[in-house]
Amino acid sequence: MNKSDDALSLDNQVCFALYAANRAVTARYRPLLADLDLTYPQYLVMLVLWEEGRVGALTRVSDLGRRLRLDSGTLTPLLKRLEERGLLNRQRISQDERVVTLALTDAGWALQKQARSVPQKLLCGVALQPERLQALRQELRAVLTALEGEAGSSD
Amino acid sequence: MNKSDDALSLDNQVCFALYAANRAVTARYRPLLADLDLTYPQYLVMLVLWEEGRVGALTRVSDLGRRLRLDSGTLTPLLKRLEERGLLNRQRISQDERVVTLALTDAGWALQKQARSVPQKLLCGVALQPERLQALRQELRAVLTALEGEAGSSD
């Protein structure tokens, strides 16, 4: 049996490539985010809050979950850590006491300034053309869409 | 500031696409692997052992780590679980007592038969052409190579 024919061969698995590449990218982020004292998932949460807060929207935990594809089991403890650090406040809304909304503090907004240089720094020293990365991003979005069965072109 | 220009926009981040796609793929695997009572990382370990055991090689924990880019902090407890389930044996070698080698049991080899249908089943119901997936795999390998600074075309 030829290795390149074998569906169980590690090297032939897109999924392993995805798994390994994801961890390699996250590892590349780690020292940059350490300067902000954030983990990668925490950084993603902050990205959403910076983006939605900018237009004056109040982000709910469920909104975050929809954007990041994470549930409350992951988000609740993560958000508590960010709250303890003083980056955001969590508050139930009076119209519906089940809902928790998230509001950035001044410290949370201040951190955005520091974070602006992260994407630039990340690409620095990586020998990959931006166009190629954008093509990859679109391919990955297509995979995500196909797997989720969603119309995912705008969110 | 235009959203599509914003480097801090979630939608523009290749890295988030990678993160989300990876989790979506793993989620797609989960029910298939549940039939084998394996997690995805456990499945990857078994793939390596099936592949290397086939040629009669004794796989070391360090070999696994190199292939999967995982350290002993991750592998040791995972391998202990697989050993407890009777899928493999861990044994230190006499030439160098620091080294732990892994040998599949009969049950470990038997599981390979069940696993053969997994790649097929995974693609079933996913509206993605195989050629496109292979192109994606190669792109991801290029990213991995660029990030690790390795010659990664053969392993």
Add this chain to the structure above:
DNA sequence: TCAATAAAAATTGTGCACAATTTAATTTCG
């Protein structure tokens, strides 16, 4: 020789992910 160094795996501790369940609030509908 034997102390210093290096190497392999294990251990410890933190923080995700995610399934499953629980709690509390809201909505639906008979």
Add this chain to the structure above:
DNA sequence: CGAAATTAAATTGTGCACAATTTTTATTGA
């Protein structure tokens, strides 16, 4: 109205990842 169903978040428990340290064994070199 008021019980049943639904929803949002929190909780509980398991299994990765990974940094940092420790333990054990092997190798090096003065």
